[in-house]
Amino acid sequence: MAATNTQSWSFRLTPTRVLLFILAGMAAAIALWRLIVGLGPTTNLNDQWPWGLWIGFDVLTGVALAGGGYSTALIVHILHINKFNEIGRSAMLTSMLGYLLVMAGLFLDIGQWFNFWRPFVSWGYHSVLFEVFWCVSLYTTIQVIEFGEILTERVAKPWHKFFRKIMPFLLIVGVLLPTMHQSSLGGLYLIEVGKLHPLWWSPFIPLFFLMSSFFVGPAMVAVETSLAGRAYNHQVDLKVLRGLAKIGGTLMVIYLALKAIDFSNRDAWQYVFAGGLESNMFLLETIGGVIIPLIILISPWGKTRSGLVTYGALTALGVVVNRLNVVITGMVNYYGPGYIPAWTEIVVSAGLVAGGILAYCFIVENFNILGHHEEHEAA
């Protein structure tokens, strides 16, 4: 486990990790090729479908799944609910890695990538994307600085005190920013009125994005800690997972209720059971990703580790399907079919995830992440 006191760095090379390295390497090669030759030859994007898998999965889904960082930070460090301390560091690490991958995915998707900094000086503040851009870049920076507190336990130790001092400020801003950009990622689609299918377009779409990014946090923590628990023989107390899942589950109930009210307001119930691609995908996301996980939580199975992992995996998948539905399924009716992700797009997305897993393993094996129980002294 965390080898804080030994001097050497460790990284075991297992067959799975070799595979992940190959995947990440392929993704890097394709990414380089894409940066040189442009988007046309390397993706299936076109004038009809300007946004595809990279925006839908790497960016929108990535940011949502990384939401575990801010929801955990809120619960552990702002509300100081100490029983959840032990998952604080791993959740925030996953979140930081998630955001770094999102930045990489976004960078690959923009055509004038050397111009990525432009909105810092040319303020298109009428755009929801402007808020997304500022919040996501600031928040990623903040997470990297937050990680400095863990980093300086092992390297550049004299800086450790400094990082502990600024942590409270970072934590507060680090919850404020995601609240804004998680909702504004949904807000991006407000302007798609009449284009995005009414099952997903709603004046409340920013709120739905915010809520789902929050309740996917406990779900991700359940999945992640079980994976890490198996790999590192460090099981998080079941009570902790169950407690977090209850918070997430409560929010999921409110989410469903708000969806129901919204559908009644907009007279959109007719689309739910209309059959066809949209309604089937919507039912998949809602039943498979919200209702069944809730039933698991209420049932006795929800008190066991396998039940909680299943709840977590289904909820996370539900959010993945929801984001892809907004970006792709919900636009098919308007744009018509004409986009299926190219293999290159899929490999790059998979490779980014592979790189993230490798980075997670390296950090967990070399820094004090999983065994961390105490609350910040300064915090």
Add this chain to the structure above:
Amino acid sequence: MSKGVLVDLTKCIGCGSCTVACKLYNDNKFEKDSPAIGENPKLTDENWTIVTAKKTEKDGQPVWRYVKQQCLHCEHPACASACFAKAFQKTEEGPVIYYPHLCVGCRYCMLACPFDIPKYQWEKSFPLVTKCQMCSGKVAKGEAPACVSVCPTNVMTFGERDEILALAKKTIESDSKYVKHIYGEKEAGGTDWIYISDVPFEQLGFRTDVTTTPLPEYSHSFLKYTPYVIVGWGSLLTGMYLYTKRRNKIAQEEKKDVHL
């Protein structure tokens, strides 16, 4: 005041002179695979305007109509409001124009446009967004756009938007063959290019379910809360942070178990 163009579709014979003038003035390439006229022309990075030949019906009789398409230069352009780097801006004279050096290439403008006008240079290493600029240089000098000035049948009238809108109203009122709808008067909150026709617009491929609310308002309805969220949520978080921390500290000092 904004300049605009009134397009009277009843006068168009589909010759395509306007598409040629557009390419010549803007130095855009002719591409064999993507024609700018015919039954299936496509707006592309090289075709900023197209004329579609449409076989449709009028009073039970089959008829041909020719529909010119280009950027409508919205009064409240969705593309400009969606751009987070101000690469699209509406000039005082009306044209919505593109500043390539500001563009990041995110393509949110393409998604935001209610008429799907902006197109992308997919085959280039460093692609730009392209669309009709309404020959903004000519318009700034008070001249009509290139396509307008070459039309042999006077399909298009260039002028102050107010005046061409009045002209459109007068025309459709005085002649019963016109449908009583000026496309672009209210669509997307009003556009500077407006159309009149003797065949219903939906039959000609126009998007008739476009909202009449200016699209930037949809974004604004969300963004307007941002300052309140920063101040309100920010202070609430700080308050909760300080409160729960102190509560835990007191509980620890008194060695009491406080249930949360």
